[in-house]
Amino acid sequence: MEKTLEIVYKYSLDYLDRVDDLPVNAISGKNDLERALEYPLQDRGIDSVQVIEQLIADAEQGIVHSTSGRFFGWVMGGNVRSALAAEWLTSLWDQNAALYVSSPASAIAEEVAGKWLKELFGIPQDASFAFTTGCQMAHFTCLSAARNALLERNGWDVEKSGLFGAPKIKIFTSELLHGSALRAIRFLGLGTDNIEYLETNNDRQLSPEALCEALETNQQPAIVVLQAGDLNTGTFDDFDKLIAITHQYNAWVHIDGAFGLWAATSENFKHLLKGCENADSWATDGHKWLNVPYDSGYAFVRNVSAHYKALSIRASYLTHSDGARDQMDWTPEWSRRARGFATYAAIRELGRIGIGQIIDKSCYLCAKLIEELGKIPGIEIVSEPIINQGLVRFMPPKNHLDHPDPNSFTDFIIQENLDKGMSFLGGTEWNGIRCMRISVCNWQTNEDDISKTVQTFREILYKYYL
Ligand SMILES: Cc1ncc(COP(=O)(O)O)c(C=O)c1O
Structure with a gap:
């Protein structure tokens, strides 16, 4: 038991240390994960240390790093330490x-x-x-x-x-x-x-x-x-x-x-x-x-x-x-x-004040993220945040033949951002138009996360607008 738990303890500390630098979305796709995780059912079990070491190695590439400060998909929080x-x-x-x-x-x-x-x-x-x-x-x-x-x-x-x-x-x-x-x-x-x-x-x-x-x-x-x-x-x-x-x-x-x-x-x-x-x-x-x-x-x-x-x-x-x-x-x-x-x-x-601070900080950073994105050519703010959720969409440049309409261009840019792995943002349909949802919910999200996220979109959009 001791060795098995020790592996997890050490891995946990290392993971927490690295998670902010990892690509936010899962690294491997379905086929790779199936290949990694799908062992034939065995008659006899194996040592728990081996099970846990292999589980970490096999599953790690399919972990979405949603506890990182640059995860803005759906409405997902992270983990405060004591929790x-x-x-x-x-x-x-x-x-x-x-x-x-x-x-x-x-x-x-x-x-x-x-x-x-x-x-x-x-x-x-x-x-x-x-x-x-x-x-x-x-x-x-x-x-x-x-x-x-x-x-x-x-x-x-x-x-x-x-x-x-x-x-x-x-x-x-x-x-x-x-x-x-x-x-x-x-x-x-x-x-x-x-x-x-x-x-x-x-x-x-x-x-x-x-x-x-x-x-x-x-x-x-x-x-x-x-x-x-x-x-x-x-x-x-x-x-x-x-x-x-x-x-x-x-x-x-x-x-x-x-x-x-x-x-x-x-x-x-x-x-x-x-x-x-x-x-x-x-x-x-x-x-x-x-x-x-x-x-x-x-x-x-x-x-x-x-x-x-x-x-x-x-x-x-x-x-x-x-x-x-x-x-x-x-x-x-x-x-x-x-x-x-x-x-x-x-x-x-956290106490009452600490919880309120998470709420205030998330709302402030959501507003900032949306405001900064709105300054980039090709990004249109669709809904300013009331609290920690907001919407933007991407407008195609005139000569963009593959994605000439805003709906398909929006989905295209969302995917391009996901592929870069710097931040995780998903799509939604709102009022009949495709948008990118922004949800800031994580206690660790900070100004640096906002800057890195904005910079990635700047790089993506400048390719099409310069
Ligand atoms: C407004 C709202 N209601 C309900 C839910 C469902 O919550 P859960 O996934 O915890 O069941 C969500 C999830 O995002 C939500 O945003």
């Missing part, structure tokens, strides 16, 4: 954090971290919470509570009677609805046909007038899904107005704040969340802006009893504890890892 270390401890202790009795320390750590998170986000302390695998399952958790509560109000016990014959639940939202919320709607049998996408205003926020009109004519139980930071532009809905309207009609408000909820920790951005505390459920992630390792989503529900009824379970062989938290009563999983330790550690390491 990474706590993650190692989580594997070392290998707790089954389903029940209090199977891991008292992880139950209490989750409970404490859950309280801290509610404080950080301004969510009422008496709301329930769950540590989930990600925002996807946080949506599932929240919406399963919504389904329970809304149908119970209509005299239907969905846990017992299922959905066949139940009153239909209508979902009102905007075009910003993230696919993970849509998928939770599918998982819960609510049906995508029951989603009604309402009009947005010029800032792409859901229109209060449209919501009012829709709820006025609606005869069914309803959920309104609002956005706290959409993934292309970082748009926040007007929670103050929209939640008040929704509650007038006795409907449930769910907020997707996968990363946007973290704006609550910044004096400069918390105004974007005004009124958000009045929602019925909230879903967010730690593995984005808190910079903790993956498998860290959080769900919060105002109606504690609906949350509990939707997810709790009893079996004779389980030992439930009176007065202590059994996490499996609040999450969709049965056995589960003690994922709360990493969040607990990160919040202690």
Whole structure:
């Protein structure tokens, strides 16, 4: 055991030292990785040292260095130091954090971290919470509570009677609805046909007038899904107005704040969340802006009893504890890892101010990156960041025969930048046009990362514009 772990320890220190200088994207392609990793299944196992040495050698070329400061793809954070270390401890202790009795320390750590998170986000302390695998399952958790509560109000016990014959639940939202919320709607049998996408205003926020009109004519139980930071532009809905309207009609408000909820920790951005505390459920992630390792989503529900009824379970062989938290009563999983330790550690390491500083720094650097890119010939800013997300696109020079239109030229330049490996930025479609998404989420991103990224685009574009 000692030698096996020593290899990983030494490799980890070396990796952390080198990661910033490595190409940000994976070095090898699919075929090479298959060749490297695909051993025939053997009857007899091999020494653990050999396994780990070979795993490092074989997998390393396929690792995306997303913990580096120049990874601006999707919405991905890195690892703050204590969170990474706590993650190692989580594997070392290998707790089954389903029940209090199977891991008292992880139950209490989750409970404490859950309280801290509610404080950080301004969510009422008496709301329930769950540590989930990600925002996807946080949506599932929240919406399963919504389904329970809304149908119970209509005299239907969905846990017992299922959905066949139940009153239909209508979902009102905007075009910003993230696919993970849509998928939770599918998982819960609510049906995508029951989603009604309402009009947005010029800032792409859901229109209060449209919501009012829709709820006025609606005869069914309803959920309104609002956005706290959409993934292309970082748009926040007007929670103050929209939640008040929704509650007038006795409907449930769910907020997707996968990363946007973290704006609550910044004096400069918390105004974007005004009124958000009045929602019925909230879903967010730690593995984005808190910079903790993956498998860290959080769900919060105002109606504690609906949350509990939707997810709790009893079996004779389980030992439930009176007065202590059994996490499996609040999450969709049965056995589960003690994922709360990493969040607990990160919040202690950073404190409220440290978290707010990560938010402010990311937003500042995102704005700077977009501003600098906008000065390069051929780059057009499509959406200035509201927080840490923004969009640009690439305009082809007149004589560019292979990619004469902005959409294909944009994809072409995105690929050229990826091939250079200096920074990782991906594409998206927004308002019918292809754009490059910029998302700054990593605690380690600094001015130097921004300069290096801009310089690479300058070199790429100058080839076509000089
Ligand atoms: C706005 C939004 N909601 C939900 C998700 C899904 O989060 P997860 O991947 O943690 O399930 C994402 C992921 O990027 C997101 O940006």
